[in-house]
Amino acid sequence: MFPELNNLLNTTPEGAEQGKLTLLCDAKTDGSFLVHHFLSFYLKANCKVCFVALVQSFSHYNIVGQKLGVSLTAARERGQLVVLEGLKSAVDVFFRPREEPHPLQFLRSANAGDLQPLYAFVRDALQPVDSGEAAWRCPVLLVDDLSVLLSLGVGPVAVLDFVHYCRATVCQEWKGNVVCLVHDSGDTEDEESDVLLNGLSHQSHLILRAEGLATGFCKDVHGQLRILWRRPLQPNTHQDRSLTYQYKIQDKSVSFFAKGMSPAVL
């Protein structure tokens, strides 16, 4: 978790909001640092996290998490974290198929698959247990990332359905949070990606958009982050609040500054 980003978003691990859908979006740059932030943030906030990691292996997130101060293996052992490793499971489901449905069952289907087994996995992982022991604060679903599902043959409507189901269960019923990362295809006319991104933007409460600089690569400023607070259920009241910052990613943290105020320039 990056303390500067917490300040910008006005949140702390103790006072995290509940029942929100946060959309992470990146355009022309890599927005995975936001995923690492939210993963460590919610683990520190003592929430039960279900992490659908489709892009990288678990050890990658673990090593970066250790730099940010959380241990994913320890969280997994004490039951706070449930991880679906996309890459490892894909090999299992593709080459060694078994009868019972696997969360990534859509990899074996000949035409556009549906994500029901994946939703079932998420629901089982985040089901609140009424055993009376020290319960976790709230369930959180973190998906990295949804654009990979489009590349794997799932249609954008199926992905939107999946997010809708997860939101209904996790956000409304269990008062948890959902965070997902989507790639913005920009000027390559990827209609499926645009449909997915627009659909999710209208449903989300907080949009964090990491963009590359319009002028190209810069060594000192890695990109620009746009934060947009929305109220999807009350579209006519207050205007959405938006802030823009530029950032530079360092080894263990990310520093944010106002546009044009990079320490390298001043």
Add this chain to the structure above:
Amino acid sequence: MAAAGTCGTGTRSTGSMVAAASTNNVTSFQRRGPRASGADSGCSRLVSIAGTRRSVRNGQLLVSTGLPALDQFLGGGLAVGTLLLIEEDKYNIYSPLLFNYFLAEGIASGHALLVASAKEDPADILQKLPAPLIDHSYKKECDEDICGHKMESDIKMKIAWRYQLFPKMESSDRYIHVSDDNKYQLIETSKWHGFFLPEKISSTFNVESCSLTSGYMKLLQFIQNIIYEEGFDGSNPQKKQKNILRIGIQNLGSPLWGDDICCAENCDASHSVTKFLYILRALLRTSLSASCIITVPTHLIQNKAVIARVTNLSDTVVGLESFIGSEKETNPLYKDYHGLIHIRQIPRLNNLIYDISDVKDLAFKLKKKLFTIEWVQDNYLRQERNIYPPGFSYLLKQKDSAWGEGSLQHSTFLMSFLAKATTFASRLVRHCEPLKQTGSGRIRQAAGPRLWHDGRRQEAPGLLVTPP
């Protein structure tokens, strides 16, 4: 990390770990310097797998791509378990070279190879691989060249100081297409598996289609079998030494594989190649010791969205753009080069940050069968310094400005390129003391030694002044 400490500096341009192989195979991961081959006795205990080294930044296991210059721009090499995607150039002339260098590096390091192609028999591909450079006289010449460059860089640039901030690139690779008896021996002793699609397509196959074309399905099955049987994923405890598997797949996405993304914009099998890449990357990540190079003819893919998805699904992406047939062929800036090389993507592995070089304009050339990569501006600087040697100051004039004293960084050649407008030629003047401001002072200008100096014009401007 201790290995990197004792065996070499591990910095970008010099010093790499010596391959701990008993035979005298030459890899591009070699210590450069006077003691080229004699230093492996101390290090061989610490190197676990031949032909690999640990990254300085995060301890990742890296293998060489076969070209030291490309390794430098990829942050030291290709990480084991990742995928290198080469976007082919227009007529597919230079990308097979990179493909061959990757495989030849594998043979020289003793790695196992898996070559897959729909166009050419893998046995033929392996026969045409370049041989490692064992010619000692040429190596000495290379080392001298490198030393010469080093000396040149030590001279502090007084005038063109801005250029000193840019890195000096030394790049020469170790492979030349020579037919050598040693090469055939190496190929016979190395372990390789070939996948030639026309041979495999005829056999019956009994699995549901999974929306992959049958060629891709068979290739994935083949790769998975090899990884499992040879124990590259750690499933069978290997009795022999741990080794790296290098996978090379040529022309992925071309119609020869049964895929139609290069033929039509709205294609039916548009998810075939992306699914294939995902499963392939999953195989590479779960195996502990395989890395892969793929060449894709992206210039033929008509749907830009597919190109973006393919790029997102790979780890490292390098694009080649050759100048043949394009208008850049006549551009004087590029006259020594054969094409541009774009490093489009580098993965962030186990880290928030990644090794990215500051230099973005890279061009490659193939001279006498040596593939070199250079920063394009470097050539410019060399031309400029021949015409305007450092140590002098110059009178410069750009259009609509007055003559003024300037330094090489503002010189006309560079400015006309940057400003894309013509600039007047500068005049060479050498003088011993700084010029005085002449005229009223409204325009900042200075005059040469014999011009307007004392109120009387003595000589036309711009004559070459002989040194006193």
